[in-house]
Amino acid sequence: MPLVLPLLLAVLLFCIGVYGVLARRNAITLLMSFELMLNAVNLNLVAFDAWRLDGLATGQTLAVFVITIAAAEIGLGLAIVLLLFRGHGHVDVDAARDLVEVDHRVETIDRAEKGTDR
Amino acid sequence: MTTALFSIAGAMAVVAAVLVVTSRRIVHAALWLVVALGAVAGCFGVLHAEFVALVQILVYVGAIVVLVLFAMMLTKAPTNPLPGLTTGRSPFAAAVALVLALILGTGVVVAFGNEKVKPVPAGSAESVGNAVFRSWVLPFEVLSVLLLAALIGAIVLSQRSGRLSEPSEPVSGAEGGDD
Structure with a gap:
């Protein structure tokens, strides 16, 4: 079997995941796209393991580790999503602007002007 | 034979992904995720990583997708089609993904265009277990600490949410003192 076959499949899955992360609005669908991207990485690891055959099963071990990290990531991610839902009543990542950058220069100028007025 | 099997599983994975x-029903997207992850597990099996395939089915399909479905229930995800699930900037997202696929794809083909995967012996859990507990013991232990930290973090996050939703008194008091 040509090695490019699993590698191209991994490229496709990764790019589909990138599209999902960029185009989706719901936080849970975002997390599902992350899972697709991590799966693409796993496919690469397993394919290179089958290609190199180093006798240590390095790629397979790392793939199992990545699956474990994905489980930890989805647990924390869903806890954050539930926190967002309890605080805002929605899971729309476009509307969650709690950490939006305010323009600090304008704010300090305003504060300075207020201080001089007082 | 393996090439044909891998192609079938890969095509299933891509279509499901x-x-x-793109699905407008969020629950359907989660169920298609099961198909995609199962097809990728099939690809692992064809590449003779049977242990990884079983772990994939066990952890991804058994735990992660169930967790995602629970989160959908808890966030009152609607089951009817939602046109607003995809943002208006999806053409740009598609362009970014397409360009990335072209770059990565040409890189992969140029680098590994005529390499072949030799027919490998059937993989076993024994080799993976030996590798985990012999040469990868330290990452394994670090990973267990990471899992514990993630567990505690998830518990702390879901406990503090009750207090955060209430109006917080000290902050307003501090502001009053500042004035």
Whole structure:
């Protein structure tokens, strides 16, 4: 079997995941796209393991580790999503602007002007 | 034979993945994710990583997708089609993904265009277990600490949410003192 076959499949899955992360609005669908991207990485690891055959099963071990990290990531991610839902009543990542950058220069100028007025 | 099997599983994975990111029903997207992850597990099996395939089915399909479905229930995800699930900037996202696929794809083909995967002996859990507990013991232990930290973090996050939703008194008091 040509090695490019699993590698191209991994490229496709990764790019589909990138599209999902960029185009989706719901936080849970975002997390599902992350899972697709991590799966693409796993496919690469397993394919290179089958290609190199180093006798240590390095790629397979790392793939199992990545699956474990994905489980930890989805647990924390869903806890954050539930926190967002309890605080805002929605899971729309476009509307969650709690950490939006305010323009600090304008704010300090305003504060300075207020201080001089007082 | 393996090439044909891998192609079938890969095509299934790609089609299901596209449906995951384009489906307008959020629950359907989660169920297509099961198909995509199962097809990728089939690819692992064809590449003679049977242990990884079983772990994939066990952890991804058994735990992660169930967790995602629970989160959908808890966030009152609607089951009817939502046109607003994909943002208006999806053409740009598609362009970014397409360009990335072209770059990565040409890189992969140029680098590994005529390499072949030799027919490998059937993989076993024994080799993976030996590798985990012999040469990868330290990452394994670090990973267990990471899992514990993630567990505690998830518990702390879901406990503090009750207090955060209430109006917080000290902050307003501090502001009053500042004035």
